Amino acid sequence: MMSCVANLAPDQSPGVDEGEDRLRGKEGPRNAAPAAGSSEGLREEMVSQLLEEAKTSGSEDAGRLPEAPDPQPPxxxxxxxxxxxxxxxxxxxLDxxxxxxxxxxxxxxxxYLRIHALEMLLTAKQRGQTNAESDKxxxxxxxxxxxxKAxxxxxxxxxxLRHFAVQNYEQAVSADGGPADAKQAWDLLTAxxxxxxxxxxxxxxxxLKERAQYAKSRAEHLRSCLRLQRAPEAPQPPQQPLAPAAPAAPAAPAAPAAQAPVVPPPPPRAPAAPAAPDPPAAPAAAPKAQPKPSAPPPSRPTAVVPQAQPAPVPAAGSTLSASKRQAxxxxxxxxxxAAVAxxxxxxxxxxxxxxxxLLQGL
Structure with a gap:
């Protein structure tokens, strides 16, 4: 600031002196001292004005807050x-x-439920809907x-399986009818x-196909009602009776029982005929069994059962690295x-x- 004042003061003094000389005319050195004093007063006023301007500009700059950056969208x-x-x-x-x-x-x-789940997992893998967790x-x-199975x-x-599936379906349907419930939807889907x-x-x-379709669609309806928070529609399960189909399975063993009474009639004829001597004829089969010791012994050892051992497969797998065995x-x-398809x-x-x-021992 002082450098600015020092630069302005010499330039301003000639102009002030010339103006004073024009106003005073021909007044000589008598008024020279006051003129010098008036020029110094003008310089002081200019200096004070510059100082005030500097103070006010400094205070405004100090009071002005830095502008915040424009907020960016998240x-x-x-x-x-x-x-x-x-x-x-x-x-x-599986659950x-x-x-x-x-x-x-x-x-x-x-x-059999686990077997059906296994088939579903294989189908999903065939479609490419698989990951490490599903493969495991x-x-x-x-x-x-x-x-x-063993x-x-x-x-x-x-x-x-049929008896269980029908019973499980009837239990799930009989429990339906109230407000939408996640457990009820899960039970119907399982049925x-x-x-x-x-x-x-x-x-x-x-x-049974109709019942399976109804149970799964009803489960989806209950889940939709839970998401939308609304009351479900009244259940309308299929009414076709399954009672005749259920006893049909136990009726299969009853068929041989019906054949059993047919067997008794021949026994009375057996005593009439000399059927008793026939049983002794059974020992006659004993001599036929004599060639068995000769023929079977060579045939059994000749069977290449020990040679057909599947041991080479695990042995070959054991020689591979872990990554190659996984592949x-x-x-x-x-x-x-592909074989399932x-x-x-x-x-x-x-x-x-x-x-x-191949995966064992990894």
């Missing part, structure tokens, strides 16, 4: 790409199978199914899927899916077993 987080999820219907069946095994009431029905669940489900008596599996599982044993009868197991699983269930099971053998 950035949305990056959207995650959708990942394949495990089929919820397969999880529903139901685990519950049946836990209480020990329906182990055979639980086994697929192999675990297959192992459990194989373990149960322990259970599945001779009446179709009959037992419909259990009826669908009967397709393992062939075509499902139309009455080979995945390849076997893909081949199993082609209708070759036996080949699919064999390929799944090979895949599990």
């Amino acid at each position: 950035q949305e987080p990056p959207k995650k790409e959708p990942q394949a999820e495990v089929a919820p219907e397969a999880l529903c069946l 139901r199978a685990a519950a049946l095994e836990a209480d020990g009431s329906q182990p055979v029905a639980a086994h 669940l697929l192999f675990a489900t297959f192992e459990k199914a194989e373990e149960a 322990k259970l008596d599945l001779s009446r599996g179709a009959e037992q 419909g899927l259990c009826l669908d599982a009967l397709a393992q044993f062939g075509a499902v009868e139309p009455a 080979e197991a995945r390849k076997k699983a893909d081949q199993a899916i 082609a209708g070759s269930d036996d080949s699919a099971r064999a390929l799944i077993r090979e895949a599990i053998g």
